[in-house]
Amino acid sequence: MQDLKAELLRGLWYVALPGAGVRSGRLVHKTLLGEPVLIGRGDDGRVFALRDICPHRGIPLHYGRFDGETIACCYHGWRFDTSGACVEIPSLREGQQVDLAKIRCGSYPCVERQGVVWIYFRGPTRSHPSRRSRRACRRSATTPCPGPRSCSRSRARPTTPPSASWTRPCRLRAHLVVVQEAGDQASPKEKQFEPIDLGWRMVRHELPPQNLAYKLFGRKVGPRSPTSCRACASRRSTRAPHRGRPDRNHPITDETTEVHQIFWATPRWFAPLAPLLKPFMHTFLGQDRHVVVQQREGLVHKPKLMLINDADTQARWWMRVKDEWIAAERAGRAFVNPLEPKTLRWRS
Secondary structure, eight states: OOOSSOOOOOSEEEEEEEGGGSOTTOEEEEEETTEEEEEEEOTTSOEEEEESSOTTTOOOGGGSEEOSSEEEOTTTOOEEETTSBEEEOTTOOTTOOOOGGGOBOOEEOEEEETTEEEEEEOOSSOSSOOHHHHSOOOSOTTSOOOSOOOOTTTTOEEOSOGGGOEEESSOOSOSOOOOOOOTTTOOEEEEEEEEOSSEEEEOOOBOOTTOGGGGGGOGGGOSBOOEEEETTTEEEEEEETTEEEEEEEEESSSSOEEEEEOOEEOOGGGGGGHHHHHHHHHHHHHHHHHHHHHHHHHHTTOOOOOOOTTTTHHHHHHHHHHHHHHHHHHHTOOOOOOOOOEEEEEEO
16 A cells, blocks of 8 residues: 555646636635645636746735736736736836746646636646647547546536535545445445556446436436546546546645546436435545545554455556556656456455
8 A cells, every 4th residue: 555645646637626616707726736726717718727826925826816817916916817927017117127928927737628627737757738638539428538528428517516525634546435335235246447548447338227227317328337547536437428427536735635526417407406416425425535534544554454356456556557657757758557457356
């Protein structure tokens, strides 16, 4: 098991917040990957992300004023546009020459896809996101595509309020917590998995008979369910063309992770049901969080853990994928997925 303090992965896209969480002309400040980030939406409707520090005297920019186009620092009024470039220094007098083009507060690549704001954190060898991850993905929703996607479900609307997110007081390795039932209540499972671009996914399979709820979404919801897990700490479950439920986990620091669970749905009749889902989501995520908090009490003592095959294999996969990404970054080489197709059998 890796240490409680995680080595943060860079050169990847991370979910910052739901798009509804940042309104036009407003700013939101957050700590992501240990960095102060200021997220805003300009008058043109586009989102942007800046380093939340004024390069003049170091005061956070979120204390300043945003007019929809530029941010004025509250201290001495230095003004920055949405790209992070300085456009005005009020204290300059006639004849004082300063090249404003060389003054920047720092910015992050930032896009909005399917109602979610994504931010790219540069790595040692990946200072800019690849063209493949930037452009809109025109393939099916189950085709691997790292980073923000805009796929065949582009008309889907997020139905979960932003308040469905919460913070864990610990670093999340992967969203793989299983609460074991009594022995006679646990059901046997057998699933096939295959490697993808930055992680792995469950191969499409027939849904078991007990999943009657999915029949409410129509026959196209159908009997197949792919689930994927990627290196950027996200678990994506797409059980049908009409809905999706990704759990997006992004590190705030090397010990704290924020979790967003967002549902997408295209049927118009599903939107009024969104408020009814909120209590269930808090209960579901709260159970997960409670177990992880309890686990942390033991892990601080650095015990030697005994992970077993199949039931704990996906936890091992997460560590292997993460270690390979870090090794590739340090060596300045391309990431090579170390996983192979495998069938896992367990009870839960």
